[in-house]
Amino acid sequence: MDYENLFSKGKIGKLEMKNRIVMPPMGTGLASSTGEVTNELVRYYEERAKGGCGLIITEIARVDDVEGVGLANQISVTNVNKITGLEKLARAVHKYDSKIFIQLHHPGRQGHSMLMGGRQIVAPSPVMCKTVGEMPRELTTEEVEVLVKKFITGAKIGQTAGMDGVELHGAHGYLIGQFLSPLTNLRTDKYGGNFTNRMRFITEIILGIKHICGKDFPVSVRMDGDEFVEGGLTLSEAVEAARYLESIGIDSINISSGTYESGVTIIEPISYDQGWKRYLAQAIKDSVNIPVIGCMVIRKPEFAESLIKEKTVDFVALGRAQIADPEWGKKTMEGREKEIRQCISCLHCIEQLSLGTTTKCAVNPRMGRELEFQNFEKNGEGRVVAVIGGGPAGMEASRVLALKGFKPILFEAKDVLGGSVYLGSKPPLKEKLNWFLDNLEYEIRQLDVDIRLNTKPTIEDIKVLNPYAVYVASGSLPIIPPIPGIKGENVCTVVDVLEERVCIKDKNIVVIGSGMTGLETSELLAEMGNKVTIIEMMNKIGTGIYRSNLYDVISRLEKYGVEMLPSMKLVSIDKNGITAENMISGNLIYKEADQVVLSLGVRPNNEIVEELEKNFSVVKVLGDSNKPGRIADAIQTGFEKAYILE
Ligand SMILES: Cc1cc2nc3c(=O)[nH]c(=O)nc-3n(C[C@H](O)[C@H](O)[C@H](O)COP(=O)(O)O)c2cc1C
Numbered sequence: 001m002d003y004e005n006l007f008s009k010g011k012i013g014k015l016e017m018k019n020r021i022v023m024p025p026m027g028t029g030l031a032s033s034t035g036e037v038t039n040e041l042v043r044y045y046e047e048r049a050k051g052g053c054g055l056i057i058t059e060i061a062r063v064d065d066v067e068g069v070g071l072a073n074q075i076s077v078t079n080v081n082k083i084t085g086l087e088k089l090a091r092a093v094h095k096y097d098s099k100i101f102i103q104l105h106h107p108g109r110q111g112h113s114m115l116m117g118g119r120q121i122v123a124p125s126p127v128m129c130k131t132v133g134e135m136p137r138e139l140t141t142e143e144v145e146v147l148v149k150k151f152i153t154g155a156k157i158g159q160t161a162g163m164d165g166v167e168l169h170g171a172h173g174y175l176i177g178q179f180l181s182p183l184t185n186l187r188t189d190k191y192g193g194n195f196t197n198r199m200r201f202i203t204e205i206i207l208g209i210k211h212i213c214g215k216d217f218p219v220s221v222r223m224d225g226d227e228f229v230e231g232g233l234t235l236s237e238a239v240e241a242a243r244y245l246e247s248i249g250i251d252s253i254n255i256s257s258g259t260y261e262s263g264v265t266i267i268e269p270i271s272y273d274q275g276w277k278r279y280l281a282q283a284i285k286d287s288v289n290i291p292v293i294g295c296m297v298i299r300k301p302e303f304a305e306s307l308i309k310e311k312t313v314d315f316v317a318l319g320r321a322q323i324a325d326p327e328w329g330k331k332t333m334e335g336r337e338k339e340i341r342q343c344i345s346c347l348h349c350i351e352q353l354s355l356g357t358t359t360k361c362a363v364n365p366r367m368g369r370e371l372e373f374q375n376f377e378k379n380g381e382g383r384v385v386a387v388i389g390g391g392p393a394g395m396e397a398s399r400v401l402a403l404k405g406f407k408p409i410l411f412e413a414k415d416v417l418g419g420s421v422y423l424g425s426k427p428p429l430k431e432k433l434n435w436f437l438d439n440l441e442y443e444i445r446q447l448d449v450d451i452r453l454n455t456k457p458t459i460e461d462i463k464v465l466n467p468y469a470v471y472v473a474s475g476s477l478p479i480i481p482p483i484p485g486i487k488g489e490n491v492c493t494v495v496d497v498l499e500e501r502v503c504i505k506d507k508n509i510v511v512i513g514s515g516m517t518g519l520e521t522s523e524l525l526a527e528m529g530n531k532v533t534i535i536e537m538m539n540k541i542g543t544g545i546y547r548s549n550l551y552d553v554i555s556r557l558e559k560y561g562v563e564m565l566p567s568m569k570l571v572s573i574d575k576n577g578i579t580a581e582n583m584i585s586g587n588l589i590y591k592e593a594d595q596v597v598l599s600l601g602v603r604p605n606n607e608i609v610e611e612l613e614k615n616f617s618v619v620k621v622l623g624d625s626n627k628p629g630r631i632a633d634a635i636q637t638g639f640e641k642a643y644i645l646e
C-alpha cells in the first residue's frame with residue numbers, strides 16, 4: 001500500500017516534520033533519580049527516531065522537584081544543570097532528521113506524597129482523586145503564579161538544550177487539566193470559576209513561553225477531548241478550549257482522553273478497537289486550523305494513513321505501537337508491514353511503570369534495554385538447536401537463534417503455533433493477540449526456521465538431529481487439585497473450553513478461579529448463552545490483575561449478569577453442582593451447575609527436562625515450562641536465553 005499521506009511532510013508552526021508519525025509522551029522510568037537524562041533513555045528514544053518516527057514527544061518532565069514529581073525516575077527541567085543530558089537526547093534524535101518536543105508536567109492531585117518526600121500533594125482545589133486516595137492541599141494564588149514561572153523556565157531549559165518545541169500536559173487529569181476542568185477547579189480567585197478564569201493558568205504559561213522562548217518556538221498542548229468522568233470536561237468544552245488556545249497562539253493540539261478516574265480511556269486495554277475515540281479528534285480538527293495530533297489506539301499502517309487522508313488528524317500519535325516496535329515507521333515506509341511487532345494492549349508497560357520500576361514491553365524484550373541488547377552476535381555457525389514448543393517463548397527463541405546464525409528446529413505438538421497465546425485469543429475482543437502471533441510466525445518463516453507442527457519429539461528423535469542445544473518451551477499444564485468429584489464427567493478445564501474440546505451452550509456453569517483466564521473464559525461462556533457463576537477463594541475477584549484490565553473485563557461480565565463470588569473455597573463437586581465454603585463465615589453453600597470449569601492456575605510442563613539433561617549438554621528451559629507467567633515472561637526468557645547462547 002502507498003502511504004502517501006503518512007509520509008508527507010508536516011508542519012507545526014514553522015517547524016517541518018519529515019512525516020506524520022508522532023510518538024506521544026510515555027513515561028519510561030529511565031531517567032536518573034535526580035532527573036538527569038541517562039544513556040539508556042537517549043538510546044531508547046534514538047532507536048525510535050532511527051526507526052522512522054517524525055516527532056518524538058518525551059515522557060513527562062517535571063517543572064517542580066518538590067511538589068511536582070510524577071515518577072521516581074523522571075526527567076527534570078528545573079535547573080540548567082539538566083541541559084547537558086537533554087542536549088545529548090536532542091542530538092541523538094536529530095541525527096535521524098526527527099524532531100523532539102519535551103512534555104512539561106505537574107501531577108497536581110494525581111500525585112503521590114510518597115514521591116514528594118511525604119509532603120501533601122497540591123491541586124487547584126481540595127478535590128480528591130478517588131484512584132489516588134490522597135486529599136490535596138489547595139494552592140494559594142501566589143503559588144499558582146510561581147508555578148506558571150516554573151513551566152516557563154522548564155520550556156526555556158528545553159529550548160536551550162535543543163528541543164524543537166514543548167508540549168504542555170493539559171490532559172489525563174493532571175494539574176493543567178485540573179485547572180481546566182470544572183470538576184476539579186472550584187477556586188474563587190482569578191484562576192477559578194468561569195471559563196476564562198479556568199483557562200488563565202495555561203494562558204499565562206503559553207504567553208510566558210512565547211515571550212521568553214520567542215513566538216516561533218512551537219508550543220503544543222495535550223488536552224482531553226473528553227475526561228469521561230461525571231462533571232468533568234466534555235467534548236463541547238474541549239472544542240471551546242481548543243479554539244481559545246488556538247486564538248492565543250499555540251501551534252498544535254494533541255488530543256487524548258480520560259483522567260485517572262477513567263483510566264481505561266487514557267491507556268486502553270485490549271478490548272478497545274483502533275480508532276474508538278476518533279470522533280474526539282475529528283471534532284477538534286473540524287473546529288481549529290492548527291495541526292491536530294490524535295491518539296486513539298492506532299496500530300495498523302492502513303488505519304494511520306486513513307486518519308490523515310480523511311482529515312481526522314494531521315499527525316497520528318502511536319504510543320505503544322512504537323514501544324512494541326521502534327521501527328514501526330521504517331517498516332511501514334519500506335512495505336514491510338508484516339514485520340511490525342504488534343502491541344497487544346496488554347498494559348504490562350504501564351503496570352510496570354506504576355509499580356515503580358522501568359517501563360517494560362510484553363512483546364519487545366529490548367524495550368528500555370536497547371543499550372544492553374545492541375546487536376545479535378552472529379555466532380551460530382549453522383549449529384542445530386531443537387526448540388520444543390511453538391508458543392511465544394519457543395517462537396521468540398527460534399527467531400533470535402536464527403538471527404544469530406543457529407539452525408533452530410521448532411517442534412509443536414499441535415497443528416497451530418502460538419501455545420497459550422493462541423488459546424488466549426479465543427475469548428471475545430482479543431484479536432490483537434492474533435496480530436502479534438501473525439507477526440511472530442511471519443518472522444520465523446522469513447528466517448527459514450524449520451517448523452514441525454503436529455510433532456512431539458522423543459529423546460531419540462532429538463538425538464538424530466545431533467543438536468548443539470535443546471530449548472524446552474513446552475508451556476504449562478492445568479492444576480487439578482485432589483478435591484472430591486473433580487474427575488467427574490461434568491468437570492473440565494478452561495483449556496478444554498478454549499480448545500473447543502467441550503462445547504457448552506445455554507447451560508448453568510460454575511467457573512472455579514478468577515485469574516485472567518478464568519474471567520475471560522467466563523466471558524466467552526456467557527457470550528455463548530450460558531449462565532455463569534465464578535467462585536474465588538481469595539477475598540477479591542481477579543487478585544493480581546492490573547486494575548484497568550480487571551475493570552475492563554469485569555464491566556463486561558457484569559453486563560452479561562455473571563455472578564462473582566469471592567471468599568468461596570471449592571469443597572466438593574457432585575453431578576448436580578458444587579459445594580463451597582464461605583471463607584469468612586465458614587458456612588457451606590451449594591451451587592447447582594450443569595458443568596464445572598476449572599481455572600485453578602497452571603504448573604510447568606517440564607517432565608521431559610530431566611531426561612534431556614541426561615542426553616544433551618546444553619538444555620535451556622523457557623517460559624511457562626520454566627515458571628508459569630505472562631506473555632512478557634515467555635517472550636523475555638525466549639529472547640534472553642537465545643541471545644546469550646554462545
Ligand atoms: C507506559 C506509558 C506511559 C505513559 N506516560 C505518559 C506521559 O508521560 N505523558 C502522557 O501524556 N501520556 C502518557 N501515556 C499515554 C500515551 O501517551 C498514550 O496516550 C496512550 O498510551 C494511548 O495511546 P496508544 O494506544 O497509542 O499507546 C503513557 C502511556 C504508557 C503506555
Ligand code: SF4
Nearest residue numbers: 343344346347349362
Ligand atoms: S507492554 Fe503490552 S500494551 Fe505495552 S506496549 Fe507492550 S504490548 Fe503494548
